[in-house]
Amino acid sequence: xxxxxxxxxxxxxxxxxxxxxxxxxxxxxxxxxxxxxxxxxxxxxxxxxxxxxxxxxxxxxxxxxxxxxxxxxxxxxxxxxxxxxxxxxxxxxxxxxxxxxxxxxxxxxxxxxxxxxxxxxxxxxxxxxxxxxxxxxxxxxxxxxxxxxxxxxxxxxxxxxxxxxxxxxxxxxxxxxxxxxxxxxxxxxxxxxxxxxxxxxxxxxxxxxxxxxxxxxxxxxxxxxxxxxxxxxxxxxxxxxxxxxxxxxxxxxxxxxxxxxxxxxxxxxxxxxxxxxxxxxxxxxxxxxxxxxxxxxxxxxxxxxxxxxxxxxxxxxxxxxxxxxxxxxxxxxxxxxxxxxxxxxxx
Ligand code: AN7
Numbered sequence: 366x367x368x369x370x371x372x373x374x375x376x377x378x379x380x381x382x383x384x385x386x387x388x389x390x391x392x393x394x395x396x397x398x399x400x401x402x403x404x405x406x407x408x409x410x411x412x413x414x415x416x417x418x419x420x421x422x423x424x425x426x427x428x429x430x431x432x433x434x435x436x437x438x439x440x441x442x443x444x445x446x447x448x449x450x451x452x453x454x455x456x457x458x459x460x461x462x463x464x465x466x467x468x469x470x471x472x473x474x475x476x477x478x479x480x481x482x483x484x485x486x487x488x489x490x491x492x493x494x495x496x497x498x499x500x501x502x503x504x505x506x507x508x509x510x511x512x513x514x515x516x517x518x519x520x521x522x523x524x525x526x527x528x529x530x531x532x533x534x535x536x537x538x539x540x541x542x543x544x545x546x547x548x549x550x551x552x553x554x555x556x557x558x559x560x561x562x563x564x565x566x567x568x569x570x571x572x573x574x575x576x577x578x579x580x581x582x583x584x585x586x587x588x589x590x591x592x593x594x595x596x597x598x599x600x601x602x603x604x605x606x607x608x609x610x611x612x613x614x615x616x617x618x619x620x621x622x623x624x625x626x627x628x629x630x631x632x633x634x635x636x637x638x639x640x641x642x643x644x645x646x647x648x649x650x651x652x653x654x655x656x657x658x659x660x661x662x663x664x665x666x667x668x669x670x671x672x673x674x675x676x677x678x679x680x681x682x683x684x685x686x687x688x689x690x691x692x693x694x695x696x697x698x699x700x701x702x703x704x705x706x707x708x709x710x711x712x
Contacts, residue, residue: 367392369425369528370432376531376563377429378524383436386460390417390424391528395536398676400643401656405663406670410541411640412533415648415681419481422553422679423453425529426522431457433521434513441466443512445492445499447549447602448478449680454515455485466512468492468499473601475649475685495596497607500550517552518609526553527560533675534564541574543623545655546677548578548587549603551614553679558617574675575623578614579658581633581651587611588627599630599688602651602680628657634692636660637682647682 368387370379379385393416402409414422431454434442443466444454451467451474458465467482471491482489492499500516507514517523534540540561546554554576561573580588581598584605593606608614618624636656641647655676662668682689699705 368428369525370428373528373531376527378433378521380436384432384461386428386432386435386457388418388424388428388456388460390428391532393417393529393532395533395675396644396646398640398644398646401639402674405659405668407659407668408671408673409659410533410537410673410675411644411646411648411678412529412675413646413648414529414677414679415652415683419449419452419456420477420681420684421449421453422526422529422677423449424457426517426519426525426552426556427453427457427515429525430513430515430519430521431461431463434515435461435463437513439463439511439513441512442515443503443507444468444515445496445503446474446516447496447604448474448684449602450516451487451489452478452481452485455482455487458487459485464488466490468503470494470496470499470604473604475601476687477684496605497596500609516609517550523552523556523559523610526556527563529677530557530560531564534561537673540565540571541675542672543575543577543674544677545577545579545658545674547600547603547651547654547679548580548614548625549584549605549608549651551578551587551608551610553677554578555610555613555617557677558621573621576618576621577623577655577658577662578618578625579654580625580627581654582627582629585625585627587614588625598633600633600649600651600654601685602649603654626658626661628654628661632657632660634688640678641682646678648678649680649682649684650688652677652679
């Protein structure tokens, strides 16, 4: 076994009756982002969660949530999703052999994620509304029909996601000074903070890193501290107006000495291009909001030089090919001969 249930058995709520699902989740690379770090004047690492089995950090929570659902006798699984949760829920449900129902905001899910949910055999239903409405419906139906809901309202999801923080500490041989994460439903930032707190109890004299949560300006109820009824952003993964874990995330961010930040779609896409073209790391737009947030902090003069910072790159860029092709364009086509080719190459 190679996944997080085996690796962190003693830190997770497992017992003899818990089935040990495993798709090899976790163990993702912690990549030095030296060029970007140099520009920002900090020591920067990217925790590349796009390397998880379904291409996002959700797998860390999903492996535990679906295992616990099986232990508790659930016959089916349900979730609402902006995409990544559905891909992950569909994959782990397939592995476990239980039916999976997925509610998506119609027309607002990246192509790769949609394909994943469909191929894993989930019952995929597009709701004519946004994610927040889809989640309300999923919660209602889950409690009526006794289905296991595997959104981040499920405590096991967040517990499993703590493993990302544990891996970072293990690999660095200590705690980073700060962590930046993109924020949608505000589950992951809460989970990472709880993970650091749990680890700090084991290792005396350590300080939990400052947590910085970055939202897209068009969907930033926490960063702007005002309700958001019509969330909109190119980073569809975090197109969320009513974060269900908002209260806990506010607490975590405040306790850690961090804050929430809003960044524009333009800043997100610029950060995505920078990571891909200068660091060789292709992450989906939402994932890059954290990097955009760091640039914002640096511009304000609130990023202390020399800090050791981890940016959580939450999902793979392959999830959302359209956002790249629409922005940057398709390759030039030439006649299949040397002259035509040379003409284009030398242009
Ligand atoms: C790539 O899949 O909410 O703040 O339904 O896919 O814990 O919600 C995805 C969220 C960041 C935000 N980065 O995490 C879903 C969903 C990526 C994401 C987030 C998501 P939370």
